[in-house]
Amino acid sequence: MKRVRESLAGNRERERRRKTVRVRLLIHGSMRGKFNMAVDEAIQRACQRGEVPPTLRFYAWDPACLSLGYFQDVEREVNLDGLREIGADLVRRPTGGKAVLHDDELTYSVVIPEKDLKGSVLETYQELSKALVRGIVSLGIPAELAALEHGVTMRDQRFRQAACFSAPSWYEVVASGKKIVGSAQVRKNGVILQHGSIPFVFDSRKVTKCLKTSSPEHAAKIESMLSRKAAGLCQILGRRISRDELQRHLILGFQETLGWEIVPGSLTRDEILEAVELSQEKYGKDRWTLERGRPSGELY
Structure with a gap:
């Protein structure tokens, strides 16, 4: 009986080892929005060709930049004068979703073959969100995955407009009832790219300036709704968090949740x-x- 237990334990350990995914870690500084998006896509393309391993990347933005979801209509949803007023760039992401103002934040991206992170779009989104939650909770922030009661109400939908942080979708990360990761x-071609914004400070006034509104009253409603629905990590925690500190905790979250072996690396020349x-x-x-444009992949 003892030998059987030892054999089963050995099988489980071998299975665990087979499932371990070796992930390249890239820690980049602040760059312009167009280059940040270009790097994410270049990594995805290289991974499709089998030239690079799964990759976890952290980066920031300088200057501030409004990133649009793949399908968003600039003329209908974006206030270009407001962008110029706050000195922000504009870029369109290769991913879906709504507009995000990247300013005082850390951004993460994960590029990984579907064979190494199995499941539907929503299932893999949930798995990556669990890793984010684990890392953020280790900072002392009461983060959790958004459940149905945190979703968008019909009243909120009227004012949601183009902003990503106006309300969480399924399996996004919230704390104290507010969305903290978008x-x-x-x-x-069989490779997942997921990236997301983790604000240190969420500025609802700046975000509202970037959005097309019909009147000052409409803008005030948008700003008020954003203030209720979203927050930055520093605003929740009540102290300043450095990029390095957050990166360390998030790396731990990915390691513990997904069992990844995370190894520092660098971009290839190609x-x-x-x-x-x-x-x-x-x-x-x-x-x-x-x-x-037209869809060029499965978006969420």
């Missing part, structure tokens, strides 16, 4: 060259940013 995902080309020929062009 994520989006796209799948192409990834850098492809990112430069994408930033110039795609993400830096008005025809991409200002015009909606």
Whole structure:
């Protein structure tokens, strides 16, 4: 009987080891929005070609930048004068979802083959969100996954407009009833790209300035709703958190939740060259940013 138990334990350990995914860690500083999006796509393309391993990346934005979901209509939803007023760039993401103002925040991205993170779009979104929750909880923040009662009410939907942080979707991360992480995902050729904004401070006034509103009263309602529905980590915790501190806790969350072996790495020469080309020929062009395109992958 003892030998049987030992054999079963050995089988479980071998199975656990087989499932361990080795993940490259990239920690980048602040860059312009068009290059941030270009790097994410360049990594996804390299992963599709089998040239690089699954990758976890952290980065920030300088200057501030409003990123649009793949399908959003700039003319109908974005206040370009407001963007200029706050000195923010504009870029369109390869992922779906709504607009996010990237300012005082840390952004994460995960690029991983579907064979290494199995499940539907919603299921993998949930798994990655669990890892984020674990990391954020270890900071002392009461984070959890959004449940149905945290979802968008019909009244809120009237004022939701273009803002990602106006309300959480299924399996997004909330704390004290407020959305604290906004994520989006796209799948192409068997490879997942999910990236998300984790604000340190959420500025509802700035976000509202970026959105097209019909009147000052409408803008005031949007700003009030955003203040109720979203917050930054520092606002929840009551103290300043550094990027390094948050990165350490999030890495721990991914390791403990998904069992990843996370190893520091760097972009390959080909990834850098492809990112430069994408930033110039795609993400830096008005025809991409200002015009909606056709779907080029499975979006969430």
